[in-house]
Amino acid sequence: MATIGKRARAAARPLATASTETKNRALEAMAKAIQAESETILAANAIDLVHARESGVAASFIDRLTLTPERIEAVAAGIRDIAAFKDPVGDVIAEWDRPNGLHIERVRTPLGVIGVIYESRPNVTADAGALCLKAGNAVILRGGSDSLNSSQAIHACLVQGLKEGGLPEHAIQMVPVADRAAVGAMLSGLDGCIDVIVPRGGKSLVARVQNEARVPVFAHLEGLCHIYVDRSADLEMARRIVVNSKMRRTGICGAAETLLIDRAGAETLLSPLVSALKEAGCEVRATDEIRARVPGLELATEQDWSTEYLDAIIAVALVDGVEGAIEHIGRWSSAHTEAVIAQxxxxxxxxxxxxxxxxxxxxxxxxxxxxxxxGMGGEIGIATGKMHARGPVGVEQLTSFKYRVRGTGQVRA
Amino acid sequence: MATIGKRARAAARPLATASTETKNRALEAMAKAIQAESETILAANAIDLVHARESGVAASFIDRLTLTPERIEAVAAGIRDIAAFKDPVGDVIAEWDRPNGLHIERVRTPLGVIGVIYESRPNVTADAGALCLKAGNAVILRGGSDSLNSSQAIHACLVQGLKEGGLPEHAIQMVPVADRAAVGAMLSGLDGCIDVIVPRGGKSLVARVQNEARVPVFAHLEGLCHIYVDRSADLEMARRIVVNSKMRRTGICGAAETLLIDRAGAETLLSPLVSALKEAGCEVRATDEIRARVPGLELATEQDWSTEYLDAIIAVALVDGVEGAIEHIGRWSSAHTEAVIAQxxxxxxxxxxxxxxxxxxxxxxxxxxxxxxxGMGGEIGIATGKMHARGPVGVEQLTSFKYRVRGTGQVRA
Structure with a gap:
């Protein structure tokens, strides 16, 4: 692992000054290699799938692990999308002049080396590798053992693209053995060779990373998202947004988990919103106050306010206007995403x-x-921390900055 | 300490939405209180000075600890300067529209709770307290034991200002006993109640904070600053800048510690620059190659390239043009500040x-x-990390951001 860290740090230097064209040429070569090696990748994936089925994992796990010709095409297309993003490196974020004539510029620079720790989705190999590269960063990928063969096959295509693009092949490295010790080593920062860790996976992975990392982490532990529907809401709009927020895809971090309804608007809002959710196939858990008005609902206990279901279940409560909503959200939110529906x-x-x-x-x-x-293009994840990157972490968020100061001989008095 | 943490977190919420006028009113009240209580502060400082002299500390230490009526006036003026800064909270940093009509704003928010750990300078109490407040943050101050009486006297004035301004008195708390356990507790983050730690002091303090902190740290371990003088430099300009960079104040982090001279320009540059430094009272340590050309210089060993002297000493080497300078700096720099003198x-x-x-x-x-x-107004320090705050850490750098998204009923396809 120490060698991987040193190679990444060494690769980060030429990467930081690589031109946009060079990076894009490498990305295009990666996409082409993935298309050309589609058979090889599928064969590797077949091995992973056999092992996974033997160990009797859940169907959702098999789905995340499975590659198809279409999914491989999508991986290649995703890399081309990243190539099409604006290159943030070198952007002057701010500039100003001082009375003594100094001209100060704040300019975007790569972060350096990013460690990505992920689980069973082999496509993360390509997404994360390409995003980090676009922002001028070297990356160390540590995929899950279940998808190791698939990820290695994709990784080989990325390395081929790096070589064809004239970039250091250690710009995108993959930890060859998916043991837990490798994760621990990465979380320690590999002796200063990793600048930031991005975990991609379930809550237990993110929790471990957040607890043990000795380097900054861009992540969210969970997306316990709330919708507050105010008395002033347009009912039709509220219905559409509530159902979409909960049911469009229930397994993503931006799915709503708690619905808060203004007590002063309950007469008109409560029953239609609950009905719409139930019609969409959602289990509704509610307070006794609500169950007295709308029959046939499960009881929501305190546990529900802190549960990220990631499933077709929602907890509903009445609150005293926006102040009540703010109070509930302040107490239970994971600081990810909240919506207000109000005219x-x-x-x-x-x-x-x-x-x-x-x-x-x-x-x-x-x-x-x-x-x-x-509109940030792809993202490597969504962060809920208050430092550096917050919200979607796209290419721009994978950068740092430095100051360039231009003078004409100024000395300080 | 747990109580202090909880109180800070509770105070951070009203602070985050406090108006600029409210914060400025409190800052003005603090400045007035410090002026009004000048005698009390001086009396407290006298006690600290007696203890310090009894323990036989260095004269430079006594100087940092000493308050005078003029220094107290300067502390009050510093708070008024901070009141005059622009309030960053609520600033829209970026905004854009999406094709579906969503309008996205990225808006500045306070970080939350900042922990400041400092040593013997009692004026840091006021500087740090006022800067954090201006950015809408609660702050926990842990000053050194040597300046505890002085710092507490200043802190009492800050609390008086908070009360007069109608802000929570726990917005600026001071750890009452300067024991090391308090530092350890702060570095652990006080159970999520501290968002970032800022150490203000010598290298051993910063090193401890960086090694032990479980929360982000804004700091630099050292300022090993380089100046590279290129063959194309204007000699007069180079002379002026080199002497100012090294000798204006030798004890600050932005003081130059290593001078790199282009080998191709050594004939004209070397002797005048070395002479200018010696005339300004600087000890010059140089490589054998230089000593063969300019007699009477100390030998620079490898140790010198990694030493932050903070004194009237400089290490000098010849390098092969800007490439050689980049290589030397890449190897030895602390990533703080570097200058190039070139036409x-x-x-x-x-x-x-x-x-x-x-x-x-x-x-x-x-x-x-x-x-x-x-031009950032005051700073709480200079950071060399690549995350969040880098370079001078002013009021703006003590903020985070969030996204505000305005729609008209959009749902996701």
Missing amino acids: DQAVADRFFAEIDSAILLHNASTQFADGGEF | DQAVADRFFAEIDSAILLHNASTQFADGGEF
Whole structure:
């Protein structure tokens, strides 16, 4: 692992000054290699699938692990999308002049070396490798043991692309053995050779990374997203947004988990919203106050307010207006994404001002919590920390900055 | 300590939405209180000075600890300067529209709770407290035991200002006993109640904080700053900048520690630059190659390239042009501040592109590495990390951000 760290650090230097054209040429070569080696990748994936089925894992796990010719095409297309993103490196973020004539520029630079720790999805190998490369970073990939053959086959294509593009082949390295010790070594920072860790996977992986990492981590532990429907909401809009937020895809971090309804609007809002959710196939868990008004609902206990279901289940409570919503969210939120549905602008303004989650939405679905939907191109994840990267972590968020100061001989008095 | 943490977290919420006027009113009240209580502060300082003299500390230590009526006036003026800064909270850093009509804003928010760990300078109590408050953050101050009476007297004035301004008095708390256990507790993050730690003090303090902290740290371990003088440099400019960079103040982190001279320009540059430094009272340590040309210099060993003297000593080497300078700096730099003196723009461009220190200067003194000189107002320190805050850490750098997304009923396809 120490060797991998040193090679990554060494590769990061030429990468940091590589031109956009060079990086894009390498990315295009990677996409081509993945298409050309589609058979090889599928064969490797077949081995992983045999092992997985033998060990009797869940169907959802098999689905995440499975590659098809279409999925491999999508992986190649994803790399080309990343090539098409704007290169953030070298961007002047801010510049100003000082009275003494100094001209100061704040300019984007790569972060350096990024460690990505992921689980069973082999496509993360290509996504994460390409995103990090675009931002001028070297990357160390540590995939799950279940997808190791698939990930290695994809990794070989990435390395081929690096070589064809004239970039150091150690720019994208993959830990050859998926043992837990490798994760521990990466979390220690490999003696200063890793600048940031990005975990991609379930809550237990993220929790381990957040607890043990000695380097910064870009991650969210969970997406316990709330929707608050105010008395001033347009009912039709609320219905559409609530159902979409919960049910479009229930397994993603931007899916809503708790619905808060303004007590003062319950008469008109409660029953239609609950019905719409039930019609969409969602289990609704509610407080006794709600169950007295709408029969046939499960009871929501305190545990429900802190549960990220990632499933077709939602917890519903009545709150005293936006203030009550802010209080509930302040207590239970994971600081990922919250939405307010209201026609009253003052309500939305207060919701936006007083809630400090990474993403706040007014009159739109929580499922827009996504780098692509934000127009950032792809993302390596969504962060809920307050440092550096927050919300979708796209190419731009994988950069740092430095100051360039131009003078004409100034000395300090 | 747990109580202090909880109180800080509770205070951070109203602070985050406090208006600029409220914060400035509190800052003005603090400045007034410090002026009004000047006698009390001086009396407390006298006690600290007696203890310090009894324990036989160095004269420089006594100087840092000593308050005078003038220094107390300067502390009050510093708080008023901070009140006059622009309030970053609520600033829209970026905004854009999506094809589906969503309007996305990235808006500045406070970080939350900042822990400041410092040593003998009692004025840090006021500087750090006021800076954190301006950015809407609660702060926990842990001063050194030597200045505890002075710091507590200043802290009492800050609390008085908070009360008069109508802000929570726990917005600026001071750890009442300066024991080492308090530092350890703060470095653990006080159970999620501290968002970032800022150490203010010598290298051993910063090293301990960086090694033990379980929360992000804004700091630099040392400022091993380099100046490279290219063959194309204007000799007079180089002379002025080199002497200022090294000798204006030798004890600050932006002072130059190593001078690199282009071998191809040594004939004209070396002797005048070395003479200028010696005339300014600087000890010059040099390689044998240089000592053969300029007699009477100490030998620079490998140790010198990695030493932050913070004194009137400089290490000098010849390098092969800007490439040689980049190589030397890449090996030895602490990533704080480096300067290039050159008339050849291509040389400066390459220096700027290939060196990834926080601050790079062209034809200007390294001693400009300072938040005030950057026009950021005051700073709480200078950071060399690549995350979040880098270079001078001013009010703006003590903030985070969140996304505000405004829609008209959009759901995700």
